[in-house]
Amino acid sequence: MHSKTIAELAAGLKKGDFSSEELTKSFLQRIKQFDPELNSFITVSEDHALAQAKTADEVIAKGQVSALTGIPFAQKDIFCTNGIKTTCGSKMLDNFIAPYDSTVIHNFNQSGAVMVGKTNMDEFAMGSSNETSFYGGVKNPWDTSTVPGGSSGGSAAAVAARLVPASTGTDTGGSIRQPAALCGITGLKPTYGRVSRYGMIAFASSLDQAGTFTQTAEDSALMLNVMAGFDEKDSTSIEKDLPDYTANLNQDLKGLKIGLPKEYFGEGLDAGVAEKVEQAIDEYKKLGAEIVEVSLPNSSLSVPVYYVVAPAECSSNLSRFDGARFGYRCDDPKDLEDLYKRSRGEGFGAEVKRRIMVGAYALSAGYYDAYYLKAQKLRRMISEDFTKAFEQVDVIMGPSAPDTAFNIGEKSDDPISMYLSDIYTIAANLAGLPGMSLPAGFSNNLPVGLQIIANSFDESRLLNVAHQYQQVTNWHKQIPEAFA
Ligand code: GLN
Numbered sequence: 001m002h003s004k005t006i007a008e009l010a011a012g013l014k015k016g017d018f019s020s021e022e023l024t025k026s027f028l029q030r031i032k033q034f035d036p037e038l039n040s041f042i043t044v045s046e047d048h049a050l051a052q053a054k055t056a057d058e059v060i061a062k063g064q065v066s067a068l069t070g071i072p073f074a075q076k077d078i079f080c081t082n083g084i085k086t087t088c089g090s091k092m093l094d095n096f097i098a099p100y101d102s103t104v105i106h107n108f109n110q111s112g113a114v115m116v117g118k119t120n121m122d123e124f125a126m127g128s129s130n131e132t133s134f135y136g137g138v139k140n141p142w143d144t145s146t147v148p149g150g151s152s153g154g155s156a157a158a159v160a161a162r163l164v165p166a167s168t169g170t171d172t173g174g175s176i177r178q179p180a181a182l183c184g185i186t187g188l189k190p191t192y193g194r195v196s197r198y199g200m201i202a203f204a205s206s207l208d209q210a211g212t213f214t215q216t217a218e219d220s221a222l223m224l225n226v227m228a229g230f231d232e233k234d235s236t237s238i239e240k241d242l243p244d245y246t247a248n249l250n251q252d253l254k255g256l257k258i259g260l261p262k263e264y265f266g267e268g269l270d271a272g273v274a275e276k277v278e279q280a281i282d283e284y285k286k287l288g289a290e291i292v293e294v295s296l297p298n299s300s301l302s303v304p305v306y307y308v309v310a311p312a313e314c315s316s317n318l319s320r321f322d323g324a325r326f327g328y329r330c331d332d333p334k335d336l337e338d339l340y341k342r343s344r345g346e347g348f349g350a351e352v353k354r355r356i357m358v359g360a361y362a363l364s365a366g367y368y369d370a371y372y373l374k375a376q377k378l379r380r381m382i383s384e385d386f387t388k389a390f391e392q393v394d395v396i397m398g399p400s401a402p403d404t405a406f407n408i409g410e411k412s413d414d415p416i417s418m419y420l421s422d423i424y425t426i427a428a429n430l431a432g433l434p435g436m437s438l439p440a441g442f443s444n445n446l447p448v449g450l451q452i453i454a455n456s457f458d459e460s461r462l463l464n465v466a467h468q469y470q471q472v473t474n475w476h477k478q479i480p481e482a483f484a
Pocket of ligand 1: 150170171176203422
């Protein structure tokens with residue numbers, strides 16, 4: 001049962017092959033068996049899940065099923081869940097129980113989905129390896145001496161090990177696509193504004209976007225159908241028609257124009273990764289696609305621009321964690337200043353503090369023009385590179401990450417080398433574009449991800465392009481041996 005996709009499980013539930021309760025129990029059992037080693041969950045919500053499964057079974061018995069009814073999911077611990085702890089991977093929120101559901105969680109609940117738990121993540125979603133979590137690192141199921149990627153490392157590892165059929169993540173600079181690549185699963189980051197950010201703990205508000213981890217592109221479409229849509233509670237959510245994202249999956253790809261940015265295949269790209277990405281592109285040629293070389297001339301600026309913009313926004317967003325309102329509070333504060341200083345000093349981890357300091361510096365009166373304003377101008381130029389490229393091509397392809405999964409501890413003392421893990425993903429966030437990572441083979445027995453970037457709100461095409469590849473390849477069906 002655990003190797004089935006959402007689509008297959010939904011069909012089984014509908015036919016009565018098994019109940020949601022049975023299904024939920026079997027995944028909870030796998031979590032019990034395997035998660036002590038992987039550490040992909042912060043909270044397992046067993047009672048809540050079994051109650052939801054019971055309700056789902058009643059709905060199914062009445063024949064009122066929707067695509068996700070009765071399917072178990074794991075939710076990244078960045079989405080507020082009413083009555084269930086939401087930590088964002090931080091000591092700061094170790095005691096935080098939200099009094100409301102984020103819109104993403106609300107939408108899953110409305111669809112009859114079952115939440116089995118909340119997944120581990122880098123603290124406040126800052127990281128590329130899941131090593132900054134207050135709850136300890138997550139191991140990559142393909143090789144437990146390596147990282148699963150980050151920041152949504154728990155969500156990615158849980159799907160890769162088939163502890164759940166699918167999960168959610170968030171992607172501010174690559175935190176869905178990079179861990180999806182390192183864990184050999186399918187990851188989707190939608191267009192900025194497509195999925196509501198309400199109740200999703202903010203890291204960098206102009207970049208954060210919720211998305212999915214699944215086995216297949218078809219499953220991503222099923223989840224996006226539930227997650228996407230206008231939300232008046234999020235001022236940057238877009239009021240735009242919501243297509244059925246499964247409607248376009250089977251369109252053939254004859255004449256599709258694929259842009260390959262020359263900047264994505266140069267120095268810094270591991271040879272084994274490059275080879276697999278090129279093989280994937282050959283598959284697309286066989287499917288009738290046409291390859292066009294494009295240029296994204298400002299690509300090399302995306303990491304430095306991101307590391308001004310994202311810390312600036314985080315320094316502002318995280319100022320709400322002050323020990324006074326919610327979250328961690330230091331013992332016996334002497335006065336208000338002591339309360340602020342010690343609560344934040346003790347509640348935040350090293351990477352979060354580093355970002356807050358960089359951000360506060362970049363926004364300070366004397367440096368705003370030199371750093372923040374400059375970064376915003378460059379951000380516009382990076383975005384315009386894509387606008388030009390999409391005048392020539394339908395989608396852009398390249399690697400999701402420069403390398404396969406790296407060893408635990410390998411980059412944790414070297415922030416710059418860690419930051420470069422997102423060199424191919426960050427630009428899509430700066431430009432607000434949707435992107436996916438698909439399993440495209442293995443290099444030294446570790447998964448390689450193919451990245452596909454589409455134009456704004458072109459998720460239907462993105463999913464179609466991904467689905468067609470998965471009709472002619474089997475990489476997305478591979479399960480790490482120890483979890484098969
Ligand atoms: N790795 C990047 C960072 O640390 C991206 C994180 C993310 O997308 N949440 O900021």
